[in-house]
Amino acid sequence: MQVTIDGPAGVGKTSVGRKIANRFSLAFIQSGKLYRALAYAKIHDLDPDSLKLNPGDATEPELIICGRTLGKDLDSEAIGEEASKLAKEGETRERVNSKIAQIAGEKDVLVEGRDIGTKVLPNADLKIYLDASIRERARRRKNQRETELSVKEIEARLRKRDERDQKRKLAPLKPAEDAVIIDTTSMSEEDVVERLSHLTENIT
Numbered sequence: 001m002q003v004t005i006d007g008p009a010g011v012g013k014t015s016v017g018r019k020i021a022n023r024f025s026l027a028f029i030q031s032g033k034l035y036r037a038l039a040y041a042k043i044h045d046l047d048p049d050s051l052k053l054n055p056g057d058a059t060e061p062e063l064i065i066c067g068r069t070l071g072k073d074l075d076s077e078a079i080g081e082e083a084s085k086l087a088k089e090g091e092t093r094e095r096v097n098s099k100i101a102q103i104a105g106e107k108d109v110l111v112e113g114r115d116i117g118t119k120v121l122p123n124a125d126l127k128i129y130l131d132a133s134i135r136e137r138a139r140r141r142k143n144q145r146e147t148e149l150s151v152k153e154i155e156a157r158l159r160k161r162d163e164r165d166q167k168r169k170l171a172p173l174k175p176a177e178d179a180v181i182i183d184t185t186s187m188s189e190e191d192v193v194e195r196l197s198h199l200t201e202n203i204t
């Protein structure tokens with residue numbers, strides 16, 4: 001089974017996606033983490049070819065680069081911005097997509113990102129596109145991560161990132177034609193999880 005969740009930064013793809021993946025025993029893949037790992041490699045001058053997505057038995061595959069397991073190091077806004085710049089390059093996108101396709105060929109997956117329903121898994125069983133106002137997304141980011149930045153500053157960064165992700169030539173952020181589009185601006189996380197659970201139940 002393949003479920004995809006796409007949408008802009010800060011909309012809640014990760015928190016909601018993780019809950020749905022756990023509930024339905026799907027491997028949970030955050031494609032943004034792969035772009036972030038490649039940004040980390042660039043910043044630390046590490047070989048991008050050494051990137052490994054190790055499925056193991058856990059629901060969330062491990063990300064390893066040059067023997068280092070990456071975790072919280074990938075969460076900063078600076079890494080996110082660098083990732084979004086790198087994500088414009090075809091070579092980077094192919095590197096990421098082939099790793100996702102490999103796991104999706106072996107396991108039932110929930111993959112979240114920007115182009116999963118449109119490009120990476122176009123035949124997925126269920127495609128979701130989550131949206132929310134930029135102010136609300138900035139608020140969610142502020143609550144989610146330890147950051148000195150104000151909501152306004154986060155909002156400015158998200159706006160820049162959205163623009164770059166939506167306007168790039170390759171695999172821009174947009175809903176797939178057959179995606180279920182959900183505006184989550186005034187929904188609680190629980191509401192979104194329930195809605196997605198209902199949709200997922202109906203394909204199993």
Ligand code: C5P
Pocket residue numbers: 009031032033035036080083084085087112113114115116161165
């Ligand atoms: O989702 P996250 O914020 O971790 O993603 C970091 C960046 O990686 C995004 O801003 C986007 O530019 C890029 N990305 C992408 N395609 C995906 C997932 C992420 O271009 N499927």
